[in-house]
Amino acid sequence: MAFMLRVASIAIFSILSITAVVAQPVKSPASAQGFHSRARLVSGGQQGDSWLAGIEISLDPGFKTYWRNPGDSGLPPRFDWSASENVADVEIRYPAPYRQEDAAGVAYVYGKRVVLPVLVKARDRAKPVRLAMSAEYGVCKDICIPARADMSVDLTADGPDRSAIEAALAKVPRPQVLGAQSELSVLSVEPVTQDKPTLSVTVRAPDGAKPSLFAEGPENWYLSTSQPDDANRFTVTVEEKPKDASGLIPVRLTLVAGGKSIETEVSLDGNGQPR
Template sequence: MASMFRAASVAFFCVLSVAAAVAQPVTPSASTQGFHSRARLIDGGRQGEHWLAGVEITLDQGFKTYWRNPGDSGLPPRFDWSGSENVAGTEVRWPAPKRHEDAAGVAYVYGKKAVLPILVTPKDPAKPVKLVLALEYGVCKDICIPAHADLTLDLTGADSERKTIEAALAKVPQPQPLAAQAELSVLSITPLAQDKPAYAVTVRAPSGQTPALFAEGPDNWFFSVSHPAEGDRFTVTVEEKPKDASGPVPVRLTLVAGDKAIETEVSLDAPGQPR
């Protein structure tokens, strides 16, 4: 059922996006007004061998957009940089999301303003870089509506938005091994005896802060995370997986508490044992 809903959402998204593109041709600029939102490209200047840029989505009051994993429903951002000039590659860095639960289920979202830092690798560092982005993203209040923005920006090195991008980078979860001796840590993952494959995930968080946990796997793997009212143990359940799936299966656990966030990679072998 979840996969059918996701497929329907993506199909609906694609149809509306194509219709909007045909009906409303636009000239790309650094900033575009969308459905209850505004998207723009921002320049953070040079950072070593890279250019530092960002995609900023500002939302109207009460609206939200989605993380790379949207949760039970929603539309993750999609980036098409193919029209860019002198760009060898782009890497999106993802600040930690918020967990939002309503009648539609659990979604992983950004509210008010989302800034996604982009590390841009030029083909020739001595030549100018021009970013051209076709951006698809979801905007949601009661229902999710697809939005599209055509954006372009010449990176000049003026670093006018460097502080904004650096503030977003500070919210990107830091890689951390299992059972690390830190105030925020994923301590253990243990199989549970349930109808579906499930795991107890024990964490450590700073005193007085309520942690949130997000679980991600390969394509066509879908997880749910049961959040305790209090305590430090979550239940992660494999809701869907490919029929021919075999281990080892990489799973990324993102743990957030307050303004701190870490991500821990674990691996499930063929019988479902973590390692």
């Protein structure tokens, strides 16, 4: 049922997004007002051979927007950078979300304000870079409405919003191997006999901090994650997967606790069992 709700939400989002499209000006502004939300495209100067930018979304009290994996029935954000100038590559980094449960199921969300850091590679480092974005993101309280923002910004050396982007980068989960000896760690992944492919994931978290786990598979794989038990064990269930799945399937486990976050990649076989 949760999977069907998720598919239906994405379909509705796509239909409403098409109806929301309006003619774009030749040069979009750096900010946009949306449904109970405001979006800005911000600049943070250079970092090595990349430019720093960010997508800032501010929400009215009580409203939320979604992580890259929205959970059971949310609306994942979508970004189109094709109108950018002198841009070779764009990489979005996602700060850790929080888990919210309601009548619609489990959602992975952001509230109040979030900055999504963006790393930009220029085609020609000697020429100016203009970042242009068309974004669609869900804004939800009792119901979910798609918001659209068409924005652009010149990436300049002064980078007026660098501090906000660096603060957001600090909240992006850091990669970590399975079983790492640290205070926040995914320790083990073991199979559990159930009707659907199921995993028991044991984690370590700082004393007094309740951990949250977010499991992501590739396209057409949907995984649900329980709350932790008293031993910091989560149950991850493969709710949906392609019938003809084969080979090694990458699964990303994002663990959040005590203001820190890590992500650990594990592999499943085509039947959804750990390898």
